[in-house]
Amino acid sequence: xxxxxxxxxxxxxxxxxxxxxxxxxxxxxxxxxxxxxxxxxxxxxxxxxxxxxxxxxxxxxxxxxxxxxxxxxxxxxxxxxxxxxxxxxxxxxxxxxxxxxxxxxxxxxxxxxxxxxxxxxxxxxxxxxxxxxxxxxxxxxxxxxxxxxxxxxxxxxxxxxxxxxxxxxxxxxxxxxxxxxxxxxxxxxxxxxxxxxxxxx
Amino acid sequence: xxxxxxxxxxxxxxxxxxxxxxxxxxxxxxxxxxxxxxxxxxxxxxxxxxxxxxxxxxxxxxxxxxxxxxxxxxxxxxxxxxxxxxxxxxxxxxxxxxxxxxxxxxxxxxxxxxxxxxxxxxxxxxxxxxxxxxxxxxxxxxxxxxxxxxxxxxxxxxxxxxxxxxxxxxxxxxxxxxxxxxxxxxxxxxxxxxxxxxxxx
DNA sequence: GGTTTACACTAGCGCTTGCTTGGTTGATCT
DNA sequence: AGATCAACCAAGCAAGCGCTAGTGTAAACC
Numbered sequence: 001x002x003x004x005x006x007x008x009x010x011x012x013x014x015x016x017x018x019x020x021x022x023x024x025x026x027x028x029x030x031x032x033x034x035x036x037x038x039x040x041x042x043x044x045x046x047x048x049x050x051x052x053x054x055x056x057x058x059x060x061x062x063x064x065x066x067x068x069x070x071x072x073x074x075x076x077x078x079x080x081x082x083x084x085x086x087x088x089x090x091x092x093x094x095x096x097x098x099x100x101x102x103x104x105x106x107x108x109x110x111x112x113x114x115x116x117x118x119x120x121x122x123x124x125x126x127x128x129x130x131x132x133x134x135x136x137x138x139x140x141x142x143x144x145x146x147x148x149x150x151x152x153x154x155x156x157x158x159x160x161x162x163x164x165x166x167x168x169x170x171x172x173x174x175x176x177x178x179x180x181x182x183x184x185x186x187x188x189x190x191x192x193x194x195x196x197x198x199x200x201x
Numbered sequence: 202x203x204x205x206x207x208x209x210x211x212x213x214x215x216x217x218x219x220x221x222x223x224x225x226x227x228x229x230x231x232x233x234x235x236x237x238x239x240x241x242x243x244x245x246x247x248x249x250x251x252x253x254x255x256x257x258x259x260x261x262x263x264x265x266x267x268x269x270x271x272x273x274x275x276x277x278x279x280x281x282x283x284x285x286x287x288x289x290x291x292x293x294x295x296x297x298x299x300x301x302x303x304x305x306x307x308x309x310x311x312x313x314x315x316x317x318x319x320x321x322x323x324x325x326x327x328x329x330x331x332x333x334x335x336x337x338x339x340x341x342x343x344x345x346x347x348x349x350x351x352x353x354x355x356x357x358x359x360x361x362x363x364x365x366x367x368x369x370x371x372x373x374x375x376x377x378x379x380x381x382x383x384x385x386x387x388x389x390x391x392x393x394x395x396x397x398x399x400x401x402x
Numbered sequence: 403g404g405t406t407t408a409c410a411c412t413a414g415c416g417c418t419t420g421c422t423t424g425g426t427t428g429a430t431c432t
Numbered sequence: 433a434g435a436t437c438a439a440c441c442a443a444g445c446a447a448g449c450g451c452t453a454g455t456g457t458a459a460a461c462c
């Protein structure tokens with residue numbers, strides 16, 4: 001049969017596939033389109049990937065792996081305070097969403113197209129990433145920086161961040177750093193608020 | 202040719218289509234599957250809808266229209282304070298996400314599958330809905346209830362809310378009302394915070 | 403110098419897809 | 433009693449799908 005391990009050529013093909021999957025969606029992207037984009041014929045594609053599913057899995061794995069690495073790195077390099085760590089995570093998340101945009105959009109939109117084997121493997125990766133978030137959220141809660149239900153807060157934050165792929169314009173004036181700052185400011189209590197001005201809910 | 206206006210049968214078919222689109226995704230749902238779910242043969246389907254695209258458009262239109270109606274109603278019925286209006290919008294959003302879950306999941310995931318004509322029409326509906334949100338956010342900003350960039354805050358909030366379709370379990374202990382309350386608490390400054398306890402960022 | 407390996411090609415199989423065509427049925431209206 | 437009409441069905445077409453089989457070829461290895 002064919003090779004299935006990590007070759008440099010395969011990585012490049014994965015990058016191109018991600019782009020097409022974003023443009024057309026996984027189901028609408030045919031192996032012939034993929035092959036043409038890669039400058040080969042459709043038959044040759046199956047030398048690099050066992051089947052179409054495996055291309056999808058490769059795209060998502062690449063993106064998730066990068067996000068995990070970047071987040072760990074960001075946490076190591078930042079300060080110890082809960083607010084700094086929260087900010088570092090948000091910034092890292094937005095930056096990876098920007099640089100690996102295609103892979104992440106695919107991960108968000110086409111996750112359900114994975115077969116169960118690939119989904120099992122990749123959900124472990126994703127869980128590891130989400131664990132990082134929950135730990136940082138826990139610290140922020142313990143520190144009194146934010147309040148509320150641990151589960152809900154982390155879901156809300158992840159939602160706000162992931163939703164950015166829908167509207168964020170990399171060419172615009174706002175940088176990932178700005179978004180991260182604004183988000184942290186929004187969820188941390190009483191930023192710039194005069195102490196007396198409290199509102200009842 | 203065939204009928205394309207609003208018949209009661211068509212509405213029922215739209216509801217069933219929404220369910221299948223969620224289960225399988227638009228592209229993977231074949232007209233034969235749709236027909237079988239509806240208890241008819243695949244050919245008969247095209248008596249009710251011009252083509253497959255039109256079924257998708259019908260599903261999304263139904264969901265968005267309901268969301269808009271519900272949100273307007275909620276705003277009319279609630280109190281005048283910015284916090285009450287914010288809470289009412291969040292609650293209405295989550296409730297429609299729950300009751301019309303299928304239609305909304307389809308709208309979120311399969312929007313790109315719409316042809317440009319349908320997308321034009323439906324984006325007006327969606328814009329009308331998002332305008333409601335931005336107005337309420339503006340009021341909350343003017344009131345000092347929340348702080349930050351108007352554009353960013355509304356995007357973050359929409360993201361947090363829409364993301365709920367990914368993890369929210371209607372059978373669980375948390376009700377839409379609870380989620381709405383928690384979200385509003387999270388983004389409004391200094392809820393339950395002793396006035397002195399402020400943290401610098 | 404012969405064998406292996408990586409990568410590409412051509413050709414096409416078997417199947418599914420969205421959609422069309424032409425016709426039947428039973429209820430409703432005049 | 434005749435006409436109309438919505439709703440459905442059986443049959444199938446043309447196109448496109450993922451994937452396979454078998455082959456060619458140039459570089460790498462022993």
